Amino acid sequence: MAALMPRGTGTADLPVLRxxxxxxxxxxxxxxxxxxxxxxxxxxxxxxxxxxxxxxxSAYNRLLSARRLTAREIRRLTRIDYDREMACVAVSGSGTQxxxxxxxxxxxxxxxRSAEFAVVVADAWQRKGIGTMLLQALQGxxxxxxxxxxxxxxLASNLAMQNxxxxxxxxxxxxxxxxxxxxxxxxxxxxTAGTARVAANDAWVAPRHSTxxxxxxxxxx
Ligand SMILES: CC(C)(COP(=O)(O)OP(=O)(O)OC[C@H]1O[C@@H](n2cnc3c(N)ncnc32)[C@H](O)[C@@H]1OP(=O)(O)O)[C@@H](O)C(=O)NCCC(=O)NCCS
Numbered sequence: 001m002a003a004l005m006p007r008g009t010g011t012a013d014l015p016v017l018r019x020x021x022x023x024x025x026x027x028x029x030x031x032x033x034x035x036x037x038x039x040x041x042x043x044x045x046x047x048x049x050x051x052x053x054x055x056x057x058s059a060y061n062r063l064l065s066a067r068r069l070t071a072r073e074i075r076r077l078t079r080i081d082y083d084r085e086m087a088c089v090a091v092s093g094s095g096t097q098x099x100x101x102x103x104x105x106x107x108x109x110x111x112x113r114s115a116e117f118a119v120v121v122a123d124a125w126q127r128k129g130i131g132t133m134l135l136q137a138l139q140g141x142x143x144x145x146x147x148x149x150x151x152x153x154x155l156a157s158n159l160a161m162q163n164x165x166x167x168x169x170x171x172x173x174x175x176x177x178x179x180x181x182x183x184x185x186x187x188x189x190x191x192t193a194g195t196a197r198v199a200a201n202d203a204w205v206a207p208r209h210s211t212x213x214x215x216x217x218x219x220x221x
Contacts, residue, residue, distance in 0.1 A: 003064040004118040004152065006076055006085055006107050022088070022141055028128045032092055034101060036137050039087040043078045043100065046091070050100040051077075055123045061158050062120040064181070077105075084108045086145070088137045090121075090130050101125045104134035106142060106150060114149035115142060119164075131164050139168070139186070144194025151185040 024036040039047070051059075051074055060066055069077075080087055087105035091098055102121035109115060117138060121130045142150055150170075154161040156179060162172060165184040175181045 003062060004105065004107060004116045005073065006080060006105075022137065024133075024137060026090075026133055028130070030128065032128075034130070034133075035091045036088055036133055037091065038082070039078050039080060039089045039103065039105075041079050043089065044075055046098055046100040047078050047089075047103075048074050050103070050122060053122060054120065058120060058123055058126075061155060061161065062118060064153070064155065077103075080105075086138060086141050088134050088141070090125075090134055102130045102134050104131075104138040106138060106147075108147070113147060114151060115147050117142075117150045117152045119161075126160070131160075132167065135164065135168055139188065140191070140194065143188045143191035146190070146195060147188055148190075149185065149187055151183065153181050153183055156180055156182050 022036075022038055026034050026036060028034060048071070051069055054062070056066070059068075063069070077087070085105065085107045087103055089100055090102040091100055093099055100122070102119070102125065104117065104119040106115035106117040117135075119131055119135050119138075121134070139150065152165075153175065154165075156174075162182065162184070165172060165186075168186070170184045170186045172182050172184050175183050
């Protein structure tokens with residue numbers, strides 16, 4: 001059993017095209033304005049702070065392991081292949097004030113019609129609706145991208161994820177042979193209008209400037 005991590009080397013050496021649709025401004029109940037958008041390579045630094053800032057419990061629940069991600073792995077998380085993967089981030093502030101509050105991502109299975117997903121929200125921002133918003137955005141993109149199924153695994157002790165999944169209509173069942181985890185899964189209704197929007201989307205834009213960032217590790221990992 002392993003928690004979701006992207007496969008391969010990502011888009012580090014490819015020109016990065018990223019979807020410009022899927023940007024959504026939302027307001028939390030406490031009045032905080034957030035932006036939900038696809039992740040991008042320039043998010044390295046805020047992704048790094050986000051991951052390093054997670055409590056031991058949240059990190060464990062996300063990774064199903066106590067190990068810390070290396071700087072290289074964190075970099076990989078921001079360099080996704082948008083054909084095979086999607087990661088929606090919730091961000092507050094902008095410029096040097098930008099903070100990453102949560103991420104929901106999927107990686108397509110080899111067969112292509114289903115994908116494994118995972119979601120994590122910064123501890124101080126949990127229970128404010130961000131996980132719901134992120135998973136809804138990810139689901140919407142998955143449907144438009146032609147996926148028929150999203151599935152994931154969560155610790156049997158992780159009631160927050162199980163309740164979030166239940167709220168959004170994910171079915172849950174025991175993992176055969178492993179009582180410590182549960183599978184969560186949802187069949188997706190095709191979104192043909194969304195698919196047309198994605199297909200016709202000349203809003204797949206190249207970044208305005210180079211995204212090649214320094215290869216130096218961001219921190220002490
Ligand atoms: C699971 C997680 C993503 C939920 O994110 P969140 O932003 O707190 O979720 P929301 O505020 O949108 O809450 C949605 C629902 O989830 C459930 N929920 C969230 N936190 C909960 C908690 N601590 N205890 C019980 N239920 C909880 C509730 O049903 C909630 O609906 P409600 O607020 O109307 O009661 C978050 O707790 C997290 O990041 N946990 C650590 C990483 C993790 O476990 N990831 C899942 C592995 S795939």
